[in-house]
Amino acid sequence: MAEAPTGVQTPASAARHAAQRPPAGLLPASFRVTSRRRETRDTFTLELVPVDGGPEIRFEPGQFNMLYVLGVGEVPISISGDPGRPSTLVHTVRSVGAVTRALCALRKGDVVGVRGPFGSAWPVDAAAGHDVLVVAGGIGIAPVRPILHRVLAQRARYGRVVLLYGARTPADLLYTRDLEHWRSRLDAEVQVTVDSADRTWRGNVGTVATLIGRAPIDAEQATAFVCGPEVMMRFVAIALQQRGMAGRQIFLSLERNMTCAVGLCGHCQLGPYFVCKDGPVFDLPRVRPFLTVREM
Amino acid sequence: MKTRVFQREGLQPLLEALAEQFDRIIGPTVRDGAIVLDEIASDADLPAGWTDDQQPGRYRVGWRDDEAVFGFAAGPHAWKRFLAPPDVRIWTVRRDAGRLQFEPGRTVPRRDAFVGVRPCDLAALDILDRVYLQGPYVDPGYQARRQAIGIVAVNCTAPGGTCFCASMGTGPRAGAGFDLALTELVGDGRHEFLAEAGSARGEGWLDKVPSREASADDRAAAARALEEAAGRMGRRLDAEGLGDLLYDHLDHEAWDDVAARCLTCGNCTLVCPTCFCTLVEDRSSLGGESAERWKRWDSCFSREHSYIHGGYLRASGRSRYRQWMTHKLAGWHDQFGTSGCVGCGRCITWCPVGIDITEEARRIRGAEGTPAAERIRS
Amino acid sequence: MKTIDVLLAEHPFFQGMAPGYLEFIAGCGRNVQFEPGRYIHREGQEANEFYAIRHGKVALEIFVPGRGPTTLQTLDEGDVFGWSWIFPPYKWVFDARAVELTRAVAFDGVCLRTKCEGDAQLGYDFMKRFAQMVAKRLDAVRLQLLDVYGTVERR
Incomplete structure (x- = not known):
């Protein structure tokens, strides 16, 4: 008799004194x-x-x-x-x-x-050798910023690097110093657009999806990393596919109610996924069936 | 592994053998008009002669016309309440010397002997193991409690009106995961238990009970009783391909229909032996220098379950019932390699309006391959 | 200097249009250039023209009392703007202002209308292009309307 099938691999007395320290991830x-x-x-x-x-x-x-x-x-x-x-x-x-x-x-x-x-990561390394298109909306610029750090630190590994960033108004733009810095580089393209602006704004007005048609990338082989409000991501995904990109070239970062962050509390589910551990980054084909179902 | 037969009177020595190794014995007992799970002092606490009548939205205890000790179906309590309790402190934190000192909520688990675990509930424990122990992160509290239990299963000879374990492949006979599995043989002047050991421990307990070798007749009698039980299930669920079917029909009108009846009370999630959603609650000291974080049972039927800043993703009852059922019958397969449903029937019995998961699944299935006319009739 | 029909052939709006038609409608067009800050048309003015941007950036604006001129949308190289010339009362609804030095082909609305009325095939081709552009613009504006980046505070 090797072990009890009830999962009692250790004598009960030992189990009583087994260390109860949660593994990394459960205790801050x-x-x-x-x-x-x-x-x-x-x-x-x-x-x-x-x-x-x-x-x-x-x-x-x-x-x-x-x-x-x-x-x-x-x-x-x-x-x-x-x-x-x-x-x-x-x-x-x-x-x-x-x-x-x-x-x-x-x-x-x-x-x-x-x-x-x-959670899961943007497949930045897998995009090496190709164009990188980062599309961010609102606070969605925050989760994609590390992509730009990584890609620009290893600039030679990538093709063209393009950031399209949409915000509500010019005053809502985050990381303006970074944007200026990236824009000043000759090897990266940064396009910013806002939903509404006054006369002092000389940039684009319109949704970020409208920038996709003109983004200087080779759609057939580029990788797109998209983060923003879910509605915006849906529109962006449509625009990217109209540009000729396949679903598997498009990655999204989703937001759900993540309470435990380790797949044990059940709150962040989207269909078969726990967004906290299977996501937050997904390729489009995995989540596409669920994104257009209401209240999923 | 030994298989032996002991008399009804052998239950007490069995409990005494368990009492030597465990802090508590938890088993079925009658309380508040229901057969619940609670601490058992002796065999007198077990519900001998009791049974239950279970129908959608209905549960009543009553008397049997024999003295069977385990002549009833699954009650409102599931074993998860002992392994993943409704309210657990997961950490304590205090501000100290310029840092936050976090201390895990220590679990010094009581050693519990679970007596009278039904095969459906045994399957539920296996499912909870997959949830809490087999993912990238292990729940330490569950792990500690789980390692400290012993299991005396009792095969099911008295399925209820809402039972469908036979169609889920989880009962009425326990397959594995027990130390000892009993089959109660009662009638024709006989009241005995056929006992199969599932572990060396279980064999040891059996050694303390006066018993005899099980004969071929004994085994046949037990097999017959279980076969009959399988035929007496009040319900069945055709689980074949159900996951894909549900995902293909996320906008089916059946969801509107069930939403019109569902009160989103969450009873089904509370009685379900596998539902595991929890929320956290922070309790802080008045001075704000220390706090505790508690984990409590939650339900996907609450609006807050799907909160993200700015709103609730599942605002309608329709979407919440759909979430519960598709998680249970579809998502679970992808997440844990098993259905989340064991066919215990609790959610049907304890639903205040008698919503029947087997019936709801049938409606969705009816959407496919069934002529429209037939769909309307059913 | 490229002729108008060659410029049109290079413009996405006219992509794939039969060369005969391009030449035909090129007769209604002329090259225009707007200095940064200059108004191309003003709200309420008579809408006589339709523009295909070849280079630069144009802001569609509306004046909101108390808030001043507010940009609703910007249009760039490859975009077209102006459809008030198609329908009565032929008046501009918004202001259009060049944000940067902008080069465009401006079409005479009356000339275009006459040609489209006279050749239903051309009219249909032309209106299909317009409808597609308007639909796309409408989708974008709907999304803008949602104010998806706005803060909604509930708890």
Whole structure:
């Protein structure tokens, strides 16, 4: 008799004293805010380092962390920093609820809890050798920023690099310094558009989907990374396919109610997927059947 | 592995053998007009002579005309309440010396002997194992509790009106996953248990009970009783290809129909032996210097279940019932390699308006390959 | 200097149009150029023309009292604008202003209308192109209307 089939591999007494420390991912670690920068009226970028100088959080572009504010709660926030600089965590947070409001109100020196990183990554390495088209809308620029860091750090590995970014108004644009920097490069194309603007705005007005038709990419072999409100992503996916891109060349990052971040709480489901662990990044064919079903 | 037969009187020595190795014995007992799962002090606490009548939206206990100890179907409690309790502290945090000190909620599990686990519920435990233990992240509390239990299963000879385990392939006979599995043989002046050991531990318990070798007749009698039980299931679910069928009909009108009846009360998710959704609740001290995070049972029938900033993704009852049923019968296969339904019938019995998952699945199936005229009649 | 029909053949709006038709309608067109900041047409003015942008950027604006001129949409190389010339009362509904130095082919509306009325085949081809462009523009504006990036605070 090798072992009991009820899963009792150890004697009951040993099980009683078995270490109950949750594996990495279930218990937050303490991080200190080293910088807080106001991006827009309601959006801030925080930089965090481990309080105890503990192990840095290595992450892949597209992954997210769970940020916890003592006494308020925990929320999933995508990682927006440079994957080549994992010593500092960068998170851009928009104040839309109790926890994000508390996060945006943090000051330099304040301490938060961090679990992560979680979830699937943008297949940035797999896009090597081809054109990269990044399409972002609103706060959706935050989860794609690490793609640009990675691709521009290894610029020679890629074909043309294009960022199309849509926001509500010029005042809602995030990372304006980055945008200026990227735009000043001769080897990257940045196009920005807003939904409405006054006379002082000399750029594009219109939805980001309207920029796709003219994006300077070879649609047959490019990889598109798309992040923004779900409606916008649906329209962008249509425009990309009209451009001649196949579904498998298109990647989206989805947002659902991620509470545990490890596939155990059941909240973030979309059809057969747990968005927290099977996503948030999916290729279009995997999620296409569910994106147009209402209230899925 | 030993198979032996013991008399009705052998139950007490069996419980005593369990009491030596476990902190608690949990088993079926009659309370508040239902056969629930609770701590058992002796065999007198077991529901001897009791049975239940289960129909959609209806549950009543009553008397049997014999003294069978396990002559009833699955009650409102599922074993998940002991392994993944409704309210668990997952961490404590306090501000200390410029950092947040997080401490995991320690689980020093009680060693529980589960007595009277039905084959459907055994299948449910296997499913919960897949959820909590076999993914990239293990639930440490579940793991600790799970490792500390012993299981005396009881094969089902008294299926209820809402049972359909036979069509789900999970019962009425326990296949694996037990230390000991009993089949109650009652009638014609006989009241015995055929006991099959499933582990060395189970054999050890059996050794403490006066018993005899099981004869071919004993085995045949047990097989007959279970065969009869399989034929007496009140319901059946045709699970063949059901997952794809549901995904192909996410906009079927049947969802509107069930939504018109569903109260979105979440009873089905509470009684379901495999539903595992949880939410978290932060409880902080008045001074704000410390807090606790608790994990509580949640239900996909609550609006908040699908909250993302700005709104609720599943605002309608229609979408919430669809989420529950497609998760159970379709998504589960993709996520865990098994159906999420074991055919225990609890969701049918405890639905206040008697919504029947087997009937709802049949409606969707009716959409395919059935002439429209027939669809209208059914 | 390229002739108008050659310029049109290069423009996405006229892509695939029979060369005979291109030549035919090129007769209604002329080359125009607008300095940055210059109005191309103003709300309420008579709509006599239709423009195919060859180069530059044009903002469609409306003046909102208290808020000033507000840009609704920008149009670039390869876009066309102006459809008020097709239907009575032939008046512009928005302002159009060159954001950058803009080169375009401007078509005389009366001339185009006359040609389309006279040759139903051409009229149909022309109107199909217009309908497709209008539908695309409408989809984009609908999406803009949704204000998808707006903050909705519920709890």
